[in-house]
Amino acid sequence: MPEYPAELTVSPLPHPPETRIRVPGSKSLTNRALVVAGLARGRSTLTGALDSDDTRVMAEGLRAIGLAVEHDREAATVVVEGCGRHFPAREAELFVGNSGTTLRFLTAMVSVGRGTFRLDGVPRMRERPVADLLLALNRLGADARSELGTGCPPVVVQADGLDGGFAEVRGDVSSQFLSGLLMALPCAKGPTTVEVQGTLVSKPYIAMTLDVMAAFGRRISNRDFKRFNVEPAPYTARTYAIEPDASAASYFFAAAAIAGGSVTVEGLGTGSIQGDVGFVDLLEHMGCAVDRSKSSITVTGGAPLVGIDVDMNAISDTVMTLAAVALFAHGPTRIRNVAHIRHKETDRIAALAAELRKLGAGVDEHPDGLVIFPPDSIAPARIATYDDHRMAMSFATVGLKAEGVTIEDPGCVAKTYPGFWEDLGKLRR
Numbered sequence: 001m002p003e004y005p006a007e008l009t010v011s012p013l014p015h016p017p018e019t020r021i022r023v024p025g026s027k028s029l030t031n032r033a034l035v036v037a038g039l040a041r042g043r044s045t046l047t048g049a050l051d052s053d054d055t056r057v058m059a060e061g062l063r064a065i066g067l068a069v070e071h072d073r074e075a076a077t078v079v080v081e082g083c084g085r086h087f088p089a090r091e092a093e094l095f096v097g098n099s100g101t102t103l104r105f106l107t108a109m110v111s112v113g114r115g116t117f118r119l120d121g122v123p124r125m126r127e128r129p130v131a132d133l134l135l136a137l138n139r140l141g142a143d144a145r146s147e148l149g150t151g152c153p154p155v156v157v158q159a160d161g162l163d164g165g166f167a168e169v170r171g172d173v174s175s176q177f178l179s180g181l182l183m184a185l186p187c188a189k190g191p192t193t194v195e196v197q198g199t200l201v202s203k204p205y206i207a208m209t210l211d212v213m214a215a216f217g218r219r220i221s222n223r224d225f226k227r228f229n230v231e232p233a234p235y236t237a238r239t240y241a242i243e244p245d246a247s248a249a250s251y252f253f254a255a256a257a258i259a260g261g262s263v264t265v266e267g268l269g270t271g272s273i274q275g276d277v278g279f280v281d282l283l284e285h286m287g288c289a290v291d292r293s294k295s296s297i298t299v300t301g302g303a304p305l306v307g308i309d310v311d312m313n314a315i316s317d318t319v320m321t322l323a324a325v326a327l328f329a330h331g332p333t334r335i336r337n338v339a340h341i342r343h344k345e346t347d348r349i350a351a352l353a354a355e356l357r358k359l360g361a362g363v364d365e366h367p368d369g370l371v372i373f374p375p376d377s378i379a380p381a382r383i384a385t386y387d388d389h390r391m392a393m394s395f396a397t398v399g400l401k402a403e404g405v406t407i408e409d410p411g412c413v414a415k416t417y418p419g420f421w422e423d424l425g426k427l428r429r
């Protein structure tokens with residue numbers, strides 16, 4: 001991993017960017033592919049894989065349960081020797097850091113094995129919910145509990161396989177509960193029906209889960225993302241190519257919107273299976289030009305930006321990127337229906353409100369979102385990042401145009417994008 005300073009002042013770009021860039025592999029696809037490859041029998045090769053804190057804790061978790069996982073960092077390739085539900089280890093401590101996907105996906109995955117598995121993470125992880133996933137797993141025959149009775153990690157699973165049957169799972173806190181369950185269920189002993197309770201947040205991530213499962217041979221039926229039927233059958237090991245990360249790309253699209261000029265992200269296009277590519281639709285509504293092809297997306301800024309009123313439930317990892325762009329728009333921007341982002345790396349609505357105000361913006365905070373009133377001119381400020389990679393990366397884009405934006409703890413980007421600062425520098429060329 002790179003070395004990071006204690007703080008970093010982003011200086012405004014000397015000229016509008018004219019940049020083509022390829023961002024690293026998708027965190028969500030890398031962590032899904034690692035799990036599914038681990039549950040397949042035989043060798044899978046994942047190309048274009050992300051190497052970051054979140055994928056390292058996932059790979060380490062797989063190693064802890066006895067699977068061979070070889071990461072060739074130069075080649076961005078991971079080779080996984082999967083063994084169905086017969087994990088070699090009968091006991092393991094899994095450290096998940098602050099990776100929600102790793103916690104939720106591995107909790108479900110170890111439940112199909114045999115043995116005692118304990119999952120724990122950083123202090124913030126001990127405040128991130130997992131109880132609804134444990135409830136569903138226990139309905140399907142698992143013995144999974146929150147060790148401190150908090151509904152959060154540490155989680156202890158006394159695993160003896162999942163029987164299958166019927167379970168409900170809550171959808172309005174995190175979609176990762178359902179994704180974790182779905183990926184594990186082909187390795188249950190019997191068929192399973194899962195029904196989503198309440199409104200499902202972050203829906204495109206469920207489509208992504210189904211897509212990765214299908215790529216490894218398990219196509220499952222569902223009715224309107226509400227009811228899923230999963231038959232017990234093995235995954236097929238394979239070579240799988242991981243797309244560049246669409247959430248990471250949002251910072252570069254935002255740079256074009258904020259600083260003018262054009263930024264092209266390569267390897268992400270109209271066929272992407274990541275919901276967050278939809279972020280560019282919002283930039284288009286705000287006044288940017290967007291050019292989409294099969295293999296790349298280009299955003300061109302320069303025309304005046306206008307504030308928008310938008311429901312971001314489906315693409316909530318880009319809420320903070322949009323908030324940064326909103327500072328430069330005419331008129332307020334309202335972001336709705338993202339109450340669930342209060343449970344992420346930090347309470348992202350509260351964190352955004354505090355830091356946007358430092359830059360001079362007016363902010364109305366709502367339970368499910370916020371309204372941002374852009375300032376006449378952006379005030380210099382030291383931006384706290386709350387150990388949240390997306391706070392650092394989003395507010396960095398503000399500094400590309402406004403003077404005096406200092407990002408505290410810039411190293412927190414390592415959660416999903418260790419090379420972010422280096423790549424941001426490419427906009428200056």
Ligand SMILES: O=C(O)C1=C[C@@H](OP(=O)(O)O)[C@@H](O)[C@H](O)C1
Nearest residue numbers: 028101174175176179202205317
């Ligand atoms: O399944 C996934 O890969 C993810 C789902 C989303 O979480 P929620 O479902 O908790 O909103 C998203 O915020 C996270 O970064 C990745």
Ligand SMILES: C=C(OP(=O)(O)O)C(=O)O
Nearest residue numbers: 098099100101317344345
């Ligand atoms: C919310 C995020 O991650 P996770 O839930 O996987 O920790 C994120 O990457 O923005």
